[in-house]
Amino acid sequence: MAAFDPWDPAFLADPYPAYADLRARGRVHYYEPTNQWLVPHHADVSALLRDRRLGRTYQHRFTHEDFGRTAPPPEHEPFHVLNDHGMLDLEPPDHTRIRRLVSKAFTPRTVERLRPYVDRLAGELVSGLVEKGGGDLLTDVAEPLPVAVIAEMLGIPASDRAPLRPWSADICGMYELNPSKETATKAVQASIEFSDYLRELIAARRKEPGDDLISGLIAAHDEDDRLTEQEMISTAVLLLNAGHEATVNATVNGWWALFRNPGQLADLRADHSLIPTAIEELMRYDTPLQLFERWVLDEIEIAGTTVPRGAEIAMLFGSANHDPDIFASPTTLDLTREDNPHISFSAGIHYCIGAPLARIELAASMKALLEQAPTLRLAAEPERKPNFVIRGLEGLQVEVA
Numbered sequence: 306m307a308a309f310d311p312w313d314p315a316f317l318a319d320p321y322p323a324y325a326d327l328r329a330r331g332r333v334h335y336y337e338p339t340n341q342w343l344v345p346h347h348a349d350v351s352a353l354l355r356d357r358r359l360g361r362t363y364q365h366r367f368t369h370e371d372f373g374r375t376a377p378p379p380e381h382e383p384f385h386v387l388n389d390h391g392m393l394d395l396e397p398p399d400h401t402r403i404r405r406l407v408s409k410a411f412t413p414r415t416v417e418r419l420r421p422y423v424d425r426l427a428g429e430l431v432s433g434l435v436e437k438g439g440g441d442l443l444t445d446v447a448e449p450l451p452v453a454v455i456a457e458m459l460g461i462p463a464s465d466r467a468p469l470r471p472w473s474a475d476i477c478g479m480y481e482l483n484p485s486k487e488t489a490t491k492a493v494q495a496s497i498e499f500s501d502y503l504r505e506l507i508a509a510r511r512k513e514p515g516d517d518l519i520s521g522l523i524a525a526h527d528e529d530d531r532l533t534e535q536e537m538i539s540t541a542v543l544l545l546n547a548g549h550e551a552t553v554n555a556t557v558n559g560w561w562a563l564f565r566n567p568g569q570l571a572d573l574r575a576d577h578s579l580i581p582t583a584i585e586e587l588m589r590y591d592t593p594l595q596l597f598e599r600w601v602l603d604e605i606e607i608a609g610t611t612v613p614r615g616a617e618i619a620m621l622f623g624s625a626n627h628d629p630d631i632f633a634s635p636t637t638l639d640l641t642r643e644d645n646p647h648i649s650f651s652a653g654i655h656y657c658i659g660a661p662l663a664r665i666e667l668a669a670s671m672k673a674l675l676e677q678a679p680t681l682r683l684a685a686e687p688e689r690k691p692n693f694v695i696r697g698l699e700g701l702q703v704e705v706a
């Protein structure tokens with residue numbers, strides 16, 4: 306069994322046995338290579354996500370020096386300006402303000418209205434795959450679907466969409482543990498280009514508003530409060546990146562899990578009404594986002610261990626989702642699992658704003674693949690991406706007989 310080591314390919318291939326070992330050995334573990342406190346149990350992760358003594362940032366209350374950290378180098382500023390104005394990296398009161406304004410444009414009704422479009426697009430992408438007799442499920446279906454949906458929602462013209470995916474991938478490199486200098490350079494460049502592009506698009510929508518989310522963000526206001534231009538840019542980038550990265554991985558991790566569990570796949574093929582529970586179970590079984598971090602703003606105690614202010618906690622979502630205290634037979638894929646409080650969409654104030662949309666997208670591609678490609682099968686063993694936090698595959702080659 307591979308020990309917890311996010312840089313070891315054996316661990317990345319299957320991190321779940323190492324998580325079981327961590328859970329058995331205790332509720333909190335100091336991990337020197339990242340200077341973080343690892344938390345592997347579901348009950349603790351769930352409680353910490355709701356604990357206001359922790360924050361995604363500390364900069365609303367403390368300086369870098371207060372926290373014994375060094376400020377990021379000035380050349381990384383374009384990335385940090387972009388990242389630090391998005392709600393995901395803010396805490397109240399800014400988080401509350403921005404999330405409320407964004408929620409005005411990103412309503413459950415707006416999302417529900419998209420369902421027929423998402424179903425149609427998923428159907429078209431899958432029929433393209435079927436006509437070719439197969440291909441790469443990642444590039445043919447899993448990726449183009451959520452990218453097109455979120456780009457469509459934001460009102461990004463189809464002709465401008467090609468760089469969105471590489472910009473997003475370059476920025477998301479920074480969310481891995483201890484990113485390299487090269488990763489940072491790429492993220493900074495992508496942040497500059499992406500921000501410049503959105504600044505122009507926002508200016509165009511100010512002149513000529515449309516029926517899209519960017520126009521909605523411009524219009525959204527509370528009494529005298531509005532989003533600043535930087536907040537709009539950061540929100541659009543966050544929605545674009547968060548709006549597809551995890552969905553792509555949930556789709557391919559999910560199908561890879563189905564191919565490894567042919568009995569479960571046969572049951573699903575025989576009964577499409579399992580789709581809703583299947584989606585939740587696949588997100589639990591191979592969790593697309595494995596770890597989220599929080600800063601300790603005020604000292605806390607976890608199971609008798611004092612974690613001091615200034616420390617960083619790494620909550621292991623993949624481990625929480627395999628915790629036998631919560632899930633019966635956690636290593637078994639059970640598409641009929643009803644009692645499934647998985648934590649893949651987080652909890653507390655940062656709970657995924659896009660969860661309803663993600664569920665619509667995952668259901669649409671699954672339904673289209675089950676209906677149009679009932680003989681879909683694996684054509685080659687896939688390769689894992691060498692990342693830990695954002696868990697995905699390099700590709701998923703499939704055949705349709």
Ligand code: HEM
Pocket residue numbers: 361392393394404455543544547548549551552555593594597598649650651652654655656657658659660662663
């Ligand atoms: C399977 C797909 C998805 C997964 C697994 C996922 C997961 C997550 C998680 C775990 C968080 C919170 C992180 C934390 O607590 O630190 C989050 C936040 C967020 N997600 Fe998602 N997400 C998915 C799809 C989407 C989609 C489709 C959108 C938008 C279109 C979206 C937009 C967001 C935003 C804006 C936040 C920040 C919320 C806040 O900070 O208040 N996500 N997501």
